[in-house]
Amino acid sequence: MKLSAGVEWAIHCCVVLSLAERPVPGARLAELHGVSKTYLAKHLQALARAGIVQPSEGRDGGYALTRDPAGITVLDVVRAIDGPEPAFRCTEIRQQGDLAAPPEECRQACGVAQVMAEAEQAWRTSLSGRTIAELAATVDGAAVRATI
Structure with missing residues (x-):
């Protein structure tokens, strides 16, 4: 399973925002993580768009979480960045090439598709059981607040 780099950046930003006492500018979030401001934006x-953060403008503007970090799962962030589509997309390879099976024999998912679907479900279940609040508990909140 390969996730985009943006997923990691977004999760780290959500952790910082969960510890912040006020909105954090996007440029500051980029500096904190040593990433491109444009790409992070x-x-x-x-x-x-996913309703996880709320941007605000003005002198004290920036980003803030829209809800309690205990209510934001890692899967919520993954879906916001990489979308809800499954990681594995069956192309019905069993109906192609020299070993092609006729369509009437392919009414149910093959073993490969079943195994991949089960693995994806386990992965999604695991990520949906972990929250931004849990991740925030693993970092030094005082140190984070001192830098933002």
């Missing part, structure tokens, strides 16, 4: 917009 795209991911912050995706988080906003």
Whole structure:
């Protein structure tokens, strides 16, 4: 399973925002993580579209979480950045080439598709059981707040 780099950046940003006492500018989030401001802005917009963060403008503007970090799962962030589509997409390879099976023999998912679907479900179940609040508990909140 390969996730985009934006997923990692977005999760880290959500952890920082969960510890912040006020909105954090996108440029500051980029500096904190040593990532491109432009690229991070795209991911912050995706988080906003998903209802995970709320942007605010003005002198004290920036980004803030829209809800309690205990209510935001890692899977919520993954879906916001990489979308809800499954990682594995069956192309019915069993109906191609020299070993092609006729369509009437392919009414149910093959063993490969079944195994991949089970693995994806386990992965999604695991990520849906972990929250931003749990991840925030693993970092030094005082140190984070001192830098933002």
